[in-house]
Amino acid sequence: MRRLLAVAVLALAVPGAAAAQQGNTILFANGKSLFAANCLTCHGIDGRGVSGRGPRLTTVGALGADFYLRTGYMPLASPRDQPTRRHSLFSPRKIDSLVAYVASLGKGPAVPKPHPERGSLPVGLRLFTESCAGCHQVVAEGGYVTGARVPPLHDATPVQIAEAVRLGPYLMPRFPKTQISDGELDSIIAYVVHSKHPDDPGGWAIGHIGPVPEGLVAWLLAGAALVGACAVIGRRIES
């Protein structure tokens, strides 16, 4: 603790780049203790992984840590659970510390910086339909794949979408740059952001779950109306 204080004092004293570096050291130190308290049982010492409990973290980099922590996927109550989005247990500052620490464990990718404003919506729709909609549904409402629930993407931020595409969390395949370039990724993100508020032509959207369920609902309602009409006609003839 005293050393930490000393580092902090030093950080205040030295201006410029040196200060930033010292700040990182503090982050790293905080991250290490947070990791020991919250992550070590499953991910092992220095993130080397524990068989049957949790994977190695030496190659996930800042990208992996940032995604899993900011979405609330980690920490997980049981290693067998599917991670789901929830409010993170850690404050943003603590997440910064943990990300800095995990990034230091090995050579991994940095947190991506997507530019959805440069993307094109129609291109994004096409790419999303080709690569993502099979699981995530065409307006990103989520769905199912055998063995897992596919999350909706309402709450995903552009950075998180970029991270998920490169990372492939849980059962999702990852898409390296040879499959989806950074430019294409920008378009996909632009489309996902747009899909949170799709252009509704009006009427009952039924959660945008697609034309087939919409048709089923229409058949169900129309069928009930027809049965009702038949009953009314029958009663009139009877009386």
Place this chain on the structure above:
Amino acid sequence: MRALGRWLVAGIVLLLGRGRRPARVDRGERIVPPGPPSPGAELVVLALFGATAACALAFIVVYAVESIPHQTQFLGLSLGLAFAFLAAALVVVGNRLVVTEELEEGYPPPAHPSEQESLEQLVAESGDRMTRKRLLLLGGGAAGAALGAALVAPALSLGPAFEIAPFFRTPWRRGVRLVDDRGRPLRADEILEETFYTAYPEGADREQLGAPLVVVRLQPAELHLPAGRDGWAPDGIVAYSKICTHAACAVALYRKPTFPDVEPRPALVCPCHYSTFDPARGGKVLFGPAGRPLPQLPLEVRSGGELRAGGNFSGPVGPSWWGVRNRGAR
């Protein structure tokens, strides 16, 4: 051929003459009051039956000729009109040609043979007003037959019944290079784990059922391919037909575990009905309606590192139907 024609004519004549019964014995007292014949209404009914048949035949024509613009709309229109004309014909028959009477009480249910007879008389007398009964029956029969033909015609699209050999022909032969959707050859060292690739045969028609492949890389130690497939997966790279063996959707989903210790095994999943195939075990069905494994394509890597087919598929590609298991890919 001529003999067949004669038999046909003879059959029709017999069929038409069959109903020629002796005139009904007059029982004296009628149950149903007599109604005046109305040849005009009969003509209208015949015309409506004719229109029904014409619309139903139009449906078949529109269905058969694919170059017609707005085909779907015309299909709906012709079938809808056929039913509308049929309904109109039946309405006219009911209102103008069948003798109707208002009854205070319903007919008592027939309990004795004599009542049965009177019921038959009732039915016969109700049709008294029709002067050209057989012609009307013929018209109705024609309308019904045409409508039936129209409803059955789309079944032809279920597939060729006799010429099925092309289904088993695939463009894959030993040495054919795998290319991506832009036509660039796929190299073995570009195929990464935890993701999937779609590949096509170089220089072949991609629309063929047997053309598209899904390619994934697994750990060679994880592979447990069926016997006789040694060397089909160089460096753990496996290729399967991308066409689901259930209903021929594209197998477009790849499920891969982030942490294989506790998560479901890698699987190729069809988004249509969730048929799930195990790429590590020769495309075995893990879940879903598919009845047979995804056909596997043997791969080889020659000097230069490009992926090439090592032969044809392990089984017939595409959706399943009776007898498909008894054949192989050609």
